Amino acid sequence: MVLELKQLFEIAGEVQTFEYELDLSEYELFSLHPFCSPVHVTGRVFNTAGVVELDYSVQFSMELPCDRCMDEFQSNYAFSFRNTLVAQNAADRDEYIEVPDFRLDLDELALSDILLHLPSKFLCSEDCxxxxxxxxxxxxxxxxxxxxxxxxxxxxxxxxxxx
Ligand SMILES: [Zn+2]
Ligand SMILES: [Zn+2]
Structure with missing residues (x-):
């Protein structure tokens, strides 16, 4: 989903909500396609006194082999993210997301946020x-x-x- 944010940037107090299913079934991770069901994305973008923030949550399931026993297992994840959006010239690109044309590709952002938050080890159970x-x-x-x-x-x- 691409968010059109021109109006949101221009009007303080403006809010835009969204909710959709992001299909990552083709996405390859460790030579597998672990996103077995669509990622549920829900959130809002809002302008508070000229500062534009994006608040959103993702919920999804992944199917991967356990790092210890190699058995495939499915687990559910739920993450929340908050990002500050700026129209241009962010001094710190790690902290702000630039949207120079007021268009934000939420699919791309959600995927990179998800990948950064996945656990480093996938275990079918803590005491596997x-x-x-x-x-x-x-x-x-x-x-x-x-x-x-x-x-x-x-x-x-x-x-x-x-x-
Ligand atoms: Zn043995
Ligand atoms: Zn295991």
Whole structure:
């Protein structure tokens, strides 16, 4: 969605609301298409005494393999963002979003805001047991017989030397 903001910039007190579904099903992340359902975007742009701000929230689901056990799982996310919009010459481009032609591509902004806020690790659950490094079994499902206390052969040699 592209927001037309000319009038909003010109009139103090002006408010514009929006709500739509953003389709990111084609978006590729880690060679996958993890946005399994449309992103629900809702928010408003408002002009308070000449300062234009954008307040919006996104809600979406993602389907990705767990970083520990590799099982695909789905999780829901909800983020809120606030950005200050300026017509031109932002001194600090990290803090303000420039809209020189009074048009804001909300799809592009929402995608970059979402990517910046995704967790760095995707875990199916906080206490996911992961895969056994020895036999490859998924420890959430199969408690394997591999010994936890097995000593690294190199350390075993060291142990012998220290005796
Ligand atoms: Zn897992
Ligand atoms: Zn094992």
């Amino acid at each position: 047991q992961g895969l056994c490094p020895k036999c490859g079994a998924n420890r959430n499902r199969t408690p394997c017989q591999c010994s936890e206390k097995e000593i690294d052969p190199r350390l075993a040699v060291l142990g012998e030397l220290l005796k």
